[in-house]
Amino acid sequence: MPLSPPVDRTELHHRRLDFRGYRRGDGLFEIECTLLDTKGMDVPLLGSQRVVAAGEPMHRMSIRMALSGDLEVVALEAVSDATPYDVCPEAAAGLQAVVGMKIGSGWTYAIKRRFVGAAGCTHLAEMLIAMGTAAYQTVVPYNRLHGIETAGFALEKKVDSCYAYAAERPLMQLVKASTGR
Numbered sequence: 001m002p003l004s005p006p007v008d009r010t011e012l013h014h015r016r017l018d019f020r021g022y023r024r025g026d027g028l029f030e031i032e033c034t035l036l037d038t039k040g041m042d043v044p045l046l047g048s049q050r051v052v053a054a055g056e057p058m059h060r061m062s063i064r065m066a067l068s069g070d071l072e073v074v075a076l077e078a079v080s081d082a083t084p085y086d087v088c089p090e091a092a093a094g095l096q097a098v099v100g101m102k103i104g105s106g107w108t109y110a111i112k113r114r115f116v117g118a119a120g121c122t123h124l125a126e127m128l129i130a131m132g133t134a135a136y137q138t139v140v141p142y143n144r145l146h147g148i149e150t151a152g153f154a155l156e157k158k159v160d161s162c163y164a165y166a167a168e169r170p171l172m173q174l175v176k177a178s179t180g181r
Helices: 088-098 107-114 122-145 170-179
Strands: 013-023 029-039 057-067 073-082
Touching (some): 057 088, 107 122
Antiparallel strands (some): 013 029
16 A cells, blocks of 8 residues: 655655665675665755755765675675765775674674764665665575575574564464474
């Protein structure tokens, strides 16, 4: 069911996040994320003579993350093609700190801790956080369909991890009955 019809309004901000998950020929997985922000009005930038025109990208950023089948980050590439300030693209280099990390419990916390405030770019950090979910949605079902157990993602860890997976809800009761766990 869609949202109810809106009242008369003017768009001021539009953010698009696009996630794609891939299986590479070398056995690794890749997650790509692109963020695009545009404004419905001209925006003069703080501390600058520059004005970002309505409809022009305020942000256009992309991250490509390569992962093992156990969701360990093995490589990462990030670019910022459109940013409000010339210094912003420099923040992409700091994302190399996630190479070697594993996506799983604590991913969001770890990303926030590493890239909080002036230590990183808010937008790139937001992308990395959401890429954790996209990675899970890419790798775990692929592994399950191919009879591979993803380390750290046992059924027991799913219980109470979201509304649908609540222990007392029908879905988990059915899973429990079918698996004997």
